[in-house]
Amino acid sequence: MSTEINIEKLYENCIKILTDLIGFKTISGDDNSNLINYCEEYLHKLGATSFKTFDQEKKRVNLFATFKAKKTNGIKPIILSGHTDTVPVSKSWSTDPFKATIKDDKLYGRGACDMKGFIACVLAYAPIYSKVELNRDIHFSFTFDEETACLGAPILIEELKKRKIQDGICIIGEPTKMKIIDAHKGCYEYTTYFEGLAGHSSMPHKGVSAVEFASRYANKLIELRQDLKKRAPKDSIFDPPFSTLQVGGIFGGIAHNVIADKCYIEWETRPVVREDGVFLNQEIDKYANEILLPEMRKVFPNSKITKKIIGEVTGFDRVKNSEACELVSSLTGDNSREVVSFGTEAGLFQEIGMSTVVCGPGSIEQAHKVDEYIELNEIKKCLKFLDGLKKRSALN
Incomplete structure (x- = not known):
């Protein structure tokens, strides 16, 4: 046959x-x-x-x-x-x-x-x-x-x-x-959760808006995206040649006039080299723990920022x-x-x-x-x- x-x-x-x-x-x-x-x-x-x-x-x-x-x-x-x-x-x-x-x-x-x-x-x-x-x-x-x-x-x-x-x-x-x-490239996926203090929108200083702090976190990620571009290897074989980062979604809040006590962000990065993933995580964790969280806890000591690893797939x-x-x-x-x-x-x-x-x-x-x-x-x-x-x- x-x-x-x-x-x-x-x-x-x-x-x-x-x-x-x-x-x-x-x-x-x-x-x-x-x-x-x-x-x-x-x-x-x-x-x-x-x-x-x-x-x-x-x-x-x-x-x-x-x-x-x-x-x-x-x-x-x-x-x-x-x-x-x-x-x-x-x-x-x-x-x-x-x-x-x-x-x-x-x-x-x-x-x-x-x-x-x-x-x-x-x-x-x-x-x-x-x-x-x-x-x-x-x-x-x-x-x-x-x-x-x-x-x-x-x-x-x-x-x-x-x-x-x-x-x-x-x-x-x-x-x-x-x-x-x-x-x-690698593919690292994360969800970062923000827990603040709910309140009436007419008294914003008495609440901790998880949405606002999540937005600042997202802006920091976008800043770090520019740093990743600068770290592109000279001999990169990829298109684009640098590690990428994108915010997939921000989810939080229940009404126009309620200070949101909960919010979460879904984001991912695709590192060209493992070191870029390490750099990115170190920088965003430092920003969350040293800048955002202390501000949140000045008003509400039980405020939290928690980053969950969905998956870190090596390149x-x-x-x-x-x-x-x-x-x-x-x-x-x-x-x-x-x-x-x-x-x-x-x-x-x-x-x-x-x-x-x-x-x-x-x-x-x-x-x-x-x-x-x-x-x-x-x-x-x-x-x-x-x-x-x-x-x-x-x-x-």
Whole structure:
């Protein structure tokens, strides 16, 4: 049977699996256990071993499954990694976002592109890996809540460290049109809470307006944004070349004539280098603790400013000689290297010693949008890539 015929049969199975995956409503923060159980049962039937890790509520789950090599001879294992969560949906979809719809050589559905398309591809190819005498372990890593500051992957990675699964090649299947991405900025997300003293607006000196102090905090962040621009590395590979910062929202107050006792700010920064994140946090914390809080407590001693870390996702650094990039290049025939502005779990795997690359089917241009889709040809390209990976992972 020719490789081309195999790819066509795999493609049909992949579409079926992707249809199933889209049917699971795995919006970030929600229970994803049904999808994870589907994947685990599928891989178990093929002979894979696996383990799970959980959030504190035991409702969001990571899965790590493995086909063991017959003989490795020191050849590094492969991790095929994808996140199972999606962003929310709006009411303006032209199709049911949780029902796969094929139209004009595109498959529509929430998560079709980002990134259930990749997960479907690796699951569709799993039966082939299960029948091959492997020269390296093939791992499948499926995580929760990547879209909300990569909350799931750190829990999984801690378990990998305990099991000493750190020396390998990790392929993160985010949508890149099967192009190699070898770097991106970090992504740090925070919410800062202000607690003051409510009162009548006619007596502002007797209250502590959480909204006003939150506004001053936001203005300080905007000032610090200019400092980040000045810190841009001379050889920066990113666009823009400096670390960015933005205030996502300020929420507080209940009426025109009530001094707001509560307010919070959502903000984020995308550091080019870790030191920029350290600098920013030190400066804003100093301003809050040494300037704002003393003023608040002059009027109301129980005033508070509390900064909550939503997530601090480490950046993905370009490596001169990357085993992961070289492997992908040899399979796709494309030697180019690109950087992106969006974040992934790549830096987390890189941080524990994995040679890591971001490469997967679909385009980020279709991610997070109304009527999200993946081009069917992208699925075929990914399956051919996985076929090439099989040939590199089989005993001669």
